[in-house]
Amino acid sequence: MSTSVPNPPAEGAAEDGETLGREVASGDRPRGVSRRGLLGAAGAGVVGIGLGAAGMAVRNRQPAGSAEPSPIDRAYPFYGDHQGGIITPAQDRLHFAAFDVTTSSREELIGLLRDWTAAAARLTAGQDAGEIGATSGAYDAPPDDTGEAIGLPPSGLTITFGFGPSLFRARGKDRFGIADRQPAALRRLPHFPADNLDPTRSDGDLCIQACADDPQVAVHAVRNLARIAFGRAAVRWSQLGFGRTSSTSVSQTTPRNLFGFKDGTANLKAEESALLDQHVWVPAGADPAAGWLAGGSYLVARRINMTIETWDRQSLREQEAVIGRTKAEGAPLSGGEEFTEPDFAMLGRGELPLIPEDSHVAMVHPDNNDGAQMLRRGYNFVDGSNGLGRLDAGLFFIAYVVDPRTHFIPIQTKIGIGDAMSEYLQHTGSALFAVPPGVKQGEYVGQALFT
């Protein structure tokens, strides 16, 4: 190792756990490991979130009367009862990656989860991925951060880890001594009617969902975590999303998907803690084999291509009939405004329901699905174009549910057949992951699965 060290090594560097329970301000970061340090850490807006079952409290240090802090300056603590990135107000940009574990060693897998945990705690605080950092290490060693986020604020980054069914058992084999702890609900999703799945965009042993308000920060996180995984896990597939299609907090406006309609009006929100307990968080005792998952959730990922060229040739009337809402306001066709409850019984011309029975809103409404609700967290994507001169575009659907057997599979089965919207959709990727509960200081993500 060289002795040529251009910057002093980090002194008094905080341990990963030190951000627990307190706000992460740039001023708290040790010099030499803060990305902001290089450009001068000037008054970042800061948000702390209590992630307990009682819901979410948002505080910020902005002066009274000013607008809310720029999303780009927000830092969410990594540690808590639940993982971040689920009920965190949906950030604007996504980088999602699924991994194949390439080691057969249980210890190496645990080591990876330890390393990922430490790095995720740093990255979400706006720090470099490792203690040496992007630029302040020994010159003759590779930096332990890749550097493209130098100078960028935390940008509301959250990192959420999940475990796929194949982590527990593959080709009948108990890979890491955890097969007997595989949740009964964690099985490869079945084939659905609208599926045209690409295996290279489906499944995976592990997943990382990185959400941020700056895409470079989300990409930086996945890239550095992939780098840390070298020799133990490799990227199986990855997906960027450029625009959120869901709100997960009542403080957020409803965004639009590439059909041009508001999406997620009726989504579960962070503030609805009783509903989250019912529909999102896995309760203790839900599955005797999988007590380690209590306080966690299931993440359903679906890459849904939209045939937007066909959609764009439909009349406004047809588009609204397919969705069941107006395009301008997102109001149900039974009347009112965006957040008016749809009235599926209200009849119009010809004694037909004003909201067609095969419309998307009718098909997915909890009233028509045994009360099941999801917390959706999807993103619009465009991945170039296909060979037919059409954009490869659509919705990367992400939903968090308490149990995919009750909260996703029946609904997807139904809408794959009966939803008028299915005519304009093709599902090209699919994956299911169990998302462990939040991480406690000094522990690693999913630790209860291995102890």
Next chain:
Amino acid sequence: MSTSVPNPPAEGAAEDGETLGREVASGDRPRGVSRRGLLGAAGAGVVGIGLGAAGMAVRNRQPAGSAEPSPIDRAYPFYGDHQGGIITPAQDRLHFAAFDVTTSSREELIGLLRDWTAAAARLTAGQDAGEIGATSGAYDAPPDDTGEAIGLPPSGLTITFGFGPSLFRARGKDRFGIADRQPAALRRLPHFPADNLDPTRSDGDLCIQACADDPQVAVHAVRNLARIAFGRAAVRWSQLGFGRTSSTSVSQTTPRNLFGFKDGTANLKAEESALLDQHVWVPAGADPAAGWLAGGSYLVARRINMTIETWDRQSLREQEAVIGRTKAEGAPLSGGEEFTEPDFAMLGRGELPLIPEDSHVAMVHPDNNDGAQMLRRGYNFVDGSNGLGRLDAGLFFIAYVVDPRTHFIPIQTKIGIGDAMSEYLQHTGSALFAVPPGVKQGEYVGQALFT
């Protein structure tokens, strides 16, 4: 056509030309065609740019003493001496698309350029793509805007059109009666040493560069322009860029590419009008056959994959030697700060130049390239992953030059062989377009080519 019109038709709708020479404020937009109208147009920050040869004047209506307006509220006028999106301060996000013309009719091609011009003038002002709009048309006709940008501000959108060599002549055929006006410099780029080109990511008859500070606005623009082209041109390839890698104004900080280094420190800037005249804008009389291109430029597009996994394993010393600058500050290895001129003659240990001769900064510096400079406008991209567990990531290089024969081909030939950085690069896409000058009110883009 139905008589069911939910919103009144646009009254007093501005003609496309009306935005010429004045600031575009949301309050100026006719109700019913403004995207903002739906959510209430509240005080958008506004920027007007004089695009004359004398350079760029930036005005805004923010109160004195306040920070600059949020980029998201900026609107740049579409009409001017030069097309927008060249010296416009580089926006954060990109959607670039190349098209194959599918009609053989000269009149239909001209019609397409007319329609694109009208739509681009509207879109850059934050309006719907057509006069009917996304939601206020006849219910039984398709809307003439796809709607996903409803409620989004102009977001600094610029739309830049270009003409590829194959528009003029393909397989020896004069397709549209313009073959004799093909610029001598507009030829398919030659094969370069680091090329591993994918034909489905290369070339094209036409191109659209849409840059904006909200990716949804850039995607919306390309999608609607592609829709307008239906039956006349189809998307050949398209590329999203999530983060700019160049500054084109002295008011901008230097961003970082996926090598983690600052990129574009020495880039040409909008404020350097004499240098722009020398290196970017095609002068009148440059090419007797191509007088129509005077005031335009050439756009070089290169999709450059980075082998980031290999790069990330190099020492900081090696990385800095490859680039020729420090990673932290971007200062040349000969000393100083980011904007200090590199001193290629300064020697260090072993009487070797402090800036290695094969470093990227040495290879591309104008002093070592007959004074040639480019205006770069590149973007970072990640397009999922490849089959080897690696991110499909890199730099979508865009440069505007006065003549690719003097300002790009010799430099790329040289660095493809000699640049130490080439070891970490693979060029997977390539295209060259002639970019017509700016559009005058009442005309269409490239009109001088057809008259």
